[in-house]
Amino acid sequence: MLSCGIVGLPMTGKTTVYNLLTNSGAEVSAFFSGKTTTNTGVADIPDKRVDYLAAVFQPEKTIHAQLEIVDIAGLVRGSSTGAGIGNSFVEDIRHVDALIHVVRAFTDQDIAHADQNIDPMRDVETIDMELLLADLEFVEKRIERINNAKKKTSEQQAELIVLKKIALELEDGKPFYQIDLTAMEQSHLQSYTFLTDKPLILVVNIDENQLIDGNFKGQSDLQKFAADRDIPLLILSAKIEAEIAALEPADQMEFMKDYQISESGVFRLARTVYGLLKLISFFTVGKDEVRAWTIKKGLTASQAAGKIHSDLERGFIRAETVGYDDFIACGSIAKAKDQGLWRLEGRNYPVQDGDIISVRFNV
Numbered sequence: 001m002l003s004c005g006i007v008g009l010p011m012t013g014k015t016t017v018y019n020l021l022t023n024s025g026a027e028v029s030a031f032f033s034g035k036t037t038t039n040t041g042v043a044d045i046p047d048k049r050v051d052y053l054a055a056v057f058q059p060e061k062t063i064h065a066q067l068e069i070v071d072i073a074g075l076v077r078g079s080s081t082g083a084g085i086g087n088s089f090v091e092d093i094r095h096v097d098a099l100i101h102v103v104r105a106f107t108d109q110d111i112a113h114a115d116q117n118i119d120p121m122r123d124v125e126t127i128d129m130e131l132l133l134a135d136l137e138f139v140e141k142r143i144e145r146i147n148n149a150k151k152k153t154s155e156q157q158a159e160l161i162v163l164k165k166i167a168l169e170l171e172d173g174k175p176f177y178q179i180d181l182t183a184m185e186q187s188h189l190q191s192y193t194f195l196t197d198k199p200l201i202l203v204v205n206i207d208e209n210q211l212i213d214g215n216f217k218g219q220s221d222l223q224k225f226a227a228d229r230d231i232p233l234l235i236l237s238a239k240i241e242a243e244i245a246a247l248e249p250a251d252q253m254e255f256m257k258d259y260q261i262s263e264s265g266v267f268r269l270a271r272t273v274y275g276l277l278k279l280i281s282f283f284t285v286g287k288d289e290v291r292a293w294t295i296k297k298g299l300t301a302s303q304a305a306g307k308i309h310s311d312l313e314r315g316f317i318r319a320e321t322v323g324y325d326d327f328i329a330c331g332s333i334a335k336a337k338d339q340g341l342w343r344l345e346g347r348n349y350p351v352q353d354g355d356i357i358s359v360r361f362n363v
Contacts, residue, residue, distance in 0.1 A: 001042070002294070003068035004100055004273050005093035007131075009114045009123055010074025012104040013205040015039065016238040018071035020245060020266040026071065038092045039071040045274050045281075046267040047292055049324050049354060053283060054290045056332075065281050065292040067273060070096055074114070075130050090134045090195070098199040098276055100269070101127055105216035106207035106237070120204060120218045121225065128175070131195040136170040138194075139163050159188040170196075199276045201232045203269060211237045211259055232272050236265025280353035283324070284308065285333075295351065302347035305359045315363035319345045324354035 008014045015028045022041030044064040054062040072092050093099065103120045104113065115122065146152060146160050162185045169179045175196035181189075202222070210216040216235075226233035241264060244252050256262070274294075281292040282304055295304050301321075306313030321343055322336045330336040333356075351357070 001066060001068050002098075002277055002279070003070060003096045004098045005070040005072055005096035006100045006102060007072050007075060007093065007127060008102040009104065009126065011111050011113060012074070012102045012123075013106070013238040014074065014102045015071055016242055017100070017102055017203060017205070017266070017269075018069055020238065020241055021069050021270060037073060041069050041071075043067050043069045043270055045270050045292070045294075046264075047281065049281075050283070050290060050292050052328070053285050053356075057285050057287060057290050059285075059287055059290045061289045061291075063289065063291040065274070065279075065294045067270070067294075068096075075127060090138070093195065093198075094193055096198070098201070098273060099195075100201050100203055100273065102203045102205055102238075103222070105204050105210060105218070106239070108207065118217055120216070121221045124202065124222065124225065128196075132170055132173065132175055135176055135194045135196050136167060138192075139167045139170065142192075143167065155188070162188045201234065201269070201272055201276060202226055204233065204235045205238050206235060207237060208240060211240060232276060234265060234269055234272060236269070241266055280351070282351050282353075282355040282357050284358070285356055297353070299351055300347060301345050301349040301351055301357070301359075304351045304357070305361065308359065311363045312359045312361045315361035316347050317360040317362055318347075319349060319351075320358040320360065321345055321349075321355045323352065324356060327356055 006014050006018055015026050018024065018039055018041065019026055019028070021043040023044075024039065024041045026039040026041075044066055047064055050062065050064050070092060101124065103123050105118060105120050107118060115126075143160065143163050146156050146163075149156065152160070162181070165181075165185070166176070166179060170176070176194035177197045204216065204219075204222065206216050223233060225231075240259060240261075244255050244261075244264070245266075247255055256264075278297050279294050280297050281294060284291050284293065293304065293307050295307055299307075301319040302313050302316040305316050305319065322330075322333065322341050326341040327333070327336055330339055330341060333342060336342040
């Protein structure tokens with residue numbers, strides 16, 4: 001299962017966003033230094049296609065696509081060198097596939113800000129710098145380890161040249177994803193992960209007044225920053241979203257209408273993460289289960305079958321499939337077959353987002 005780490009300064013609403021994504025009840029600290037632990041949970045990816053298929057097949061179980069969500073304790077300026085929770089955050093997010101940076105724009109006299117005032121752009125730069133410094137420390141330690149070796153292999157010597165190049169760029173404030181590396185240079189780094197190379201989403205947490213007004217302090221600067229770097233930027237009010245989530249479904253729609261919210265911000269966030277990681281879903285359907293399976297875009301039918309069970313990939317014969325839109329138009333698999341839309345595909349067929357698939361295999 002792919003994973004996403006939530007980062008940000010303390011008291012930005014990170015854990016509230018985590019709870020909304022995972023439907024968890026993790027404690028939300030009311031104190032600047034109160035939270036030092038990492039929460040881990042699973043988020044369902046909202047998908048109306050799954051809901052529709054479940055309504056058609058009436059299965060015993062309905063399973064949406066899922067992502068693991070890791071909620072990191074709040075970082076502060078200097079975390080990479082030991083301040084606050086120190087650089088323990090590095091190991092918590094080293095292996096996640098993407099990062100969600102929750103940025104505070106809301107005002108609340110009862111919740112102190114780490115830097116005493118609201119400045120979203122400054123806060124983004126603070127966290128960016130901590131991630132960059134954590135990468136620099138990682139590179140410097142690796143350089144030191146190679147230099148201290150009694151004998152360097154030719155591979156280590158080549159790696160050392162690349163690492164020194166990266167260190168200079170990081171020291172100059174350039175994140176890893178902006179460093180120009182040749183294919184040969186990249187080959188020496190295959191076993192390493194860099195925090196500033198991870199896909200990133202910015203989530204601005206606003207208050208009720210900002211939600212109604214449609215703007216917040218520093219909005220234009222933050223929008224330009226995100227646009228220049230091609231970073232997805234989502235704006236939501238975690239407090240309002242939490243209040244909506246606590247209501248009955250019928251009341252939720254009325255509440256959202258009052259705030260002119262057409263769709264839950266948390267739903268938008270979950271799907272944005274999914275898209276950022278270049279993921280697609282295919283579906284298996286039946287009376288027992290309707291399920292969305294998560295795969296990387298570009299996988300073949302046999303590889304997708306392996307996500308269901310290794311035996312299906314090993315003994316793959318063919319995939320019987322119909323696109324979701326074609327299924328909707330037909331109304332049933334039987335009618336899709338009658339209209340020639342239920343296709344037989346071989347092992348190299350590139351699975352498309354929304355494919356409904358039945359795998360034929362023999363082991």
